[in-house]
Amino acid sequence: MNFYEKARLSGAKIFAVAPMIDWTDRHCRYFHRQLSQNALLYTEMVVADAIIHGPRERLLSHDPGEHPVALQLGGSDAGKLTEALRIATDYGYDEINLNVGCPSDRVQSGTFGACLMREPETVERAIVSMKRISAAPVTVKCRIGVDDQEPEQVLPDFLRRMIGAGADAVWIHARKAWLQGLSPKENREIPPLDYPLVHAMKRENPDVFLGINGGITDLGHAAIHLEVMDGAMLGRAAYHNASLLADVDHHIYGAPARALDADALRDRMMAYAERHIVGGGRLHHVTKHMVGLFQGLPGARRFRQILSTESNRPGAGPDIIAAAFAAVAQPESLTA
CATH class of the missing domain: 1.20.120 (Four Helix Bundle (Hemerythrin (Met), subunit A))
Incomplete structure (x- = not known):
C-alpha cells in the first residue's frame, strides 16, 4: 500500500511543495526537508529523453534525507516515459509524477506539459505503461484546461481517463493555461482560479486522491482547501517564504509544536x-x-x-x- 492509499484510507492529508523548474533542485529540497519532515517534495521536471540519453546521475541522484520525494517527468511518448521510469527506479523515488501542466514554449515545442490536456488519450497510454513497471505510485499534475477548452467539460473527462488508467493521484492546478499569448509567469497569475470546480471534482470522486495547487498563499489557505481536498500544494509561496514550511508538521500533520532550532x-x-x-x-x-x-x-x-x-x-x-x-x-x- 503506497502513501497515497494510506492517506486516503486514513483520512490523512498531504502537503506538498510544487515542482518548479530552476528552483526545486536537490539543494532546495535538502533545505526544505530541514524545515519539515513530512512535506512531500518534488524534483524539477526532468524530461524523459534527458534521462535516457543524458547525465543520469546528475539528473536523478538526491540526498537520502530528502524523502519523501517525487520525481516529475516530462514527455508524451509512453515508451520513452516508461524507459525513463525504469532507469529512475534504482534511485528510489517515492512517487513518479507526469507533468501535464507546464505551459512554457520549450515544453510546447516537445508537445508535452499542458499541451497534453488536449490529448488525454496520450496521457492514458503513458500512465498505463508506467504503472505496469512502477513500484512507486504514478501520478499526474494537470491544469483545468488550456486555451479555449471549457474546464467544466474537459476536467471531468480528463480525470475519468486518469482514474481508468490507474493513476494513484491527480494534482490539479486550478487555472487554465493559455499556450499562446501568455508567458509561464503570466500563466501563473492571469488566468482566473476556479477552486469551486476543483472542489466539485473531489466531491464527485470521493475514492480518488485529488490534490489542489495554484494561488495558495499560506498554511491557513491550504487548510481551507484541505477541508475538501486530499492534498494541498504550494509553489512560490513556500519558496519565497520558506519559514512557513517550519509550521507544516504541526499544522498539517499534527506533530507537537516546537521552536525551530x-x-x-x-x-x-x-x-x-x-x-x-x-x-x-x-x-x-x-x-x-x-x-x-x-x-x-x-x-x-x-x-x-x-x-x-x-x-x-x-x-x-x-x-x-x-x-x-x-x-x-x-x-x-x-x-x-
Whole structure:
C-alpha cells in the first residue's frame, strides 16, 4: 500500500511543495526537508529523453534525507516515459509524477506539459505503461484546461481517463493555461482560479486522491482547501517564504509544536554546503534557495544580502551561512 492509499484510507492529508523548474533542485529540497519532515517534495521536471540519453546521475541522484520525494517527468511518448521510469527506479523515488501542466514554449515545442490536456488519450497510454513497471505510485499534475477548452467539460473527462488508467493521484492546478499569448509567469497569475470546480471534482470522486495547487498563499489557505481536498500544494509561496514550511508538521500533520532550532539548522546547512563544495560545487548553489527563510524578521534583509552577494564570490565557504544567520535578530521566533 503506497502513501497515497494510506492517506486516503486514513483520512490523512498531504502537503506538498510544487515542482518548479530552476528552483526545486536537490539543494532546495535538502533545505526544505530541514524545515519539515513530512512535506512531500518534488524534483524539477526532468524530461524523459534527458534521462535516457543524458547525465543520469546528475539528473536523478538526491540526498537520502530528502524523502519523501517525487520525481516529475516530462514527455508524451509512453515508451520513452516508461524507459525513463525504469532507469529512475534504482534511485528510489517515492512517487513518479507526469507533468501535464507546464505551459512554457520549450515544453510546447516537445508537445508535452499542458499541451497534453488536449490529448488525454496520450496521457492514458503513458500512465498505463508506467504503472505496469512502477513500484512507486504514478501520478499526474494537470491544469483545468488550456486555451479555449471549457474546464467544466474537459476536467471531468480528463480525470475519468486518469482514474481508468490507474493513476494513484491527480494534482490539479486550478487555472487554465493559455499556450499562446501568455508567458509561464503570466500563466501563473492571469488566468482566473476556479477552486469551486476543483472542489466539485473531489466531491464527485470521493475514492480518488485529488490534490489542489495554484494561488495558495499560506498554511491557513491550504487548510481551507484541505477541508475538501486530499492534498494541498504550494509553489512560490513556500519558496519565497520558506519559514512557513517550519509550521507544516504541526499544522498539517499534527506533530507537537516546537521552536525551530536556528543554530542546528545553520550547522546542518553549513555541513551540507561543505560537502557540496568539496565535491566541486559552489556555495551559491545551496544558499540561493535559503534567502526566503526569515521573511519579516529583523535582519532579514541583511540575511538575504549576505547570501545573495557573498556566496557568489570566488572561494566562498560555509562561513557565509554563519554570517547570514548571525545577522537575524530573532530567529527563535520561528516555530514549527
